Amino acid sequence: MNQLVPPALSLYVHIPWCVQKCPYCDFNSHALKAEIPEQEYIAALLEDLDSDIERYQLNKKPRPLHSIFIGGGTPSLISAQGIADLLAGIEQRVPFKESIEITMEANPGTIEAERFAGYRKAGVTRISIGVQSFEPEKLEKLGRIHGKDEAVNAANLAHQIGLTSFNLDLMHGLPNQSVDQALKDLEKAIELDPPHLSWYQLTIEPNTMFYYKQPTLPDDDDLWDIFELGHQKLAAAGYVQYEISGYSKPGYQCQHNLNYWRFGDYLGIGCGSHGKLSFSDGRIIRTTKVKHPRGYLAAYQNMVKPYLNSEADVAAEDRPFEFFMNRFRLMEACPKQDFLDTTGLGFEAIQETIDWAKEMGYIDENETHWQITEKGKLFLNDLLEAFMAEE
Missing domain, CATH: 3.20.20.70 (Aldolase class I)
Structure with missing residues (x-):
């Protein structure tokens, strides 16, 4: 990593x-x-x-x-x-x-x-x-x-x-x-x-x-x-x-x-809010907070339970899907360097899928960027599923 x-x-x-x-x-x-x-x-x-x-x-x-x-x-x-x-x-x-x-x-x-x-x-x-x-x-x-x-x-x-x-x-x-x-x-x-x-x-x-x-x-x-x-x-x-x-x-x-959509980080505060945080040691976590207002306010009033409801690591094998699920929502070209910086993975983790997506006409590629095509937008679910980790 x-x-x-x-x-x-x-x-x-x-x-x-x-x-x-x-x-x-x-x-x-x-x-x-x-x-x-x-x-x-x-x-x-x-x-x-x-x-x-x-x-x-x-x-x-x-x-x-x-x-x-x-x-x-x-x-x-x-x-x-x-x-x-x-x-x-x-x-x-x-x-x-x-x-x-x-x-x-x-x-x-x-x-x-x-x-x-x-x-x-x-x-x-x-x-x-x-x-x-x-x-x-x-x-x-x-x-x-x-x-x-x-x-x-x-x-x-x-x-x-x-x-x-x-x-x-x-x-x-x-x-x-x-x-x-x-x-x-x-x-x-x-x-x-x-x-x-x-x-x-x-x-x-x-x-x-x-x-x-x-x-x-x-x-x-x-x-x-x-x-x-x-x-x-x-x-x-x-x-x-x-x-x-x-x-x-x-x-x-x-x-x-x-x-x-650029796979940035965000804190989430308030009932049921979601967060995503990256750390320089390679971890990426997702968080959710207590969902119901009564439970959330109880955490403030008497600390019956903390605000945090769940915290989960984003596994390395799940990161390609999460990254492209967000990036391909945008019309702009995706810098390849962003994938390296924000997932902690190398290109070898996705190269086979990228080659397939190009062959299918779903994305274009140059030296520095990937760009989803009009065909890729029409078949976005198929494109994203290709980046999903196998069970």
């Missing part, structure tokens, strides 16, 4: 509460039944971070945080002062890169939108607004609590308050959605001129309401037309697809997501 070069370090913060659970959502989110224990949860998050710092000796060779992503749930249910206290506490523990990107997810409801300026003052540089659709009937079917006007107002406000960037989350392939309806949704999003658009297809995930009572979704032909025509509209409007569902104006890619 070669020595690892620890990559950029990010931080994911999970806020588990939302007003109500959406029928398509399989994230670790919990419908709010009382007031959020805001101060207590923020204190628990910072203690969770302290635990990671101590456990993994992160203060011995400190790496500045490349990015922070505050997700959920609905993080915008937390007050602006609460977010300010959280970010100040994080910076006291881990240094921030000078140009750090700090993203926060938000619902476009009126109450949350009014807080946007406060979040910016607290240190948030980028807001991701969960629009999903502009059609009232579709929003109701998706269980969303906002309307079209609130979504438009939230996007306009994001422009006005001087954020570095903001994102609109938009879905297609919705229940009973026609090609025309999907494209009109996209046209409305483009009209609002966000620097970044996450445009992705609704998928039915296990353990969701849609899984147990499945809606009627567009057929494969319609889905292909939506994607192809939508991609043309986005390109014509100046958006560049840089990952499977991520489109941005030049220079506005989500740095946090890029670090994920």
Whole structure:
């Protein structure tokens, strides 16, 4: 095993509460039944971070945080002062890169939108607004609590308050959605001129309401037309697809997501959050935290159990799959040196598979990079399965 070069370090913060659970959502989110224990949860998050710092000796060779992503749930249910206290506490523990990107997810409801300026003052540089659709009937079917006007107002406000960037989350392939309806949704999003658009297809995930009572979704032909025509509209409007569902104006890619897909490192704090850390001795570990808010807060209140739920080493034979599963999500060419630096493996571990993938027309190769081809994107599952370790 070669020595690892620890990559950029990010931080994911999970806020588990939302007003109500959406029928398509399989994230670790919990419908709010009382007031959020805001101060207590923020204190628990910072203690969770302290635990990671101590456990993994992160203060011995400190790496500045490349990015922070505050997700959920609905993080915008937390007050602006609460977010300010959280970010100040994080910076006291881990240094921030000078140009750090700090993203926060938000619902476009009126109450949350009014807080946007406060979040910016607290240190948030980028807001991701969960629009999903502009059609009232579709929003109701998706269980969303906002309307079209609130979504438009939230996007306009994001422009006005001087954020570095903001994102609109938009879905297609919705229940009973026609090609025309999907494209009109996209046209409305483009009209609002966000620097970044996450445009992705609704998928039915296990353990969701849609899984147990499945809606009627567009057929494969319609889905292909939506994607192809939508991609043309986005390109014509100046958006560049840089990952499977991520489109941005030049220079506005989500740095946090890029670090994920480049097989970077990230700490995860909060209920059910995931982390991945690399060490110079060659180890790579993945972590998860206690999933339910009650159990998580119990760790803070009386240390019934620690925040850490699981910790597992990423075995050498699993690293090629994990690396390419992330890298081939991106449209950019993959530097070969990144594979050596972030997996600790040599090229001999993958050479046979690389040769096969080239022969199949799934990737192109030059002296310094690999590039997934259009054919490779169509047969991505086959390509990735070839890198999986044999049982």
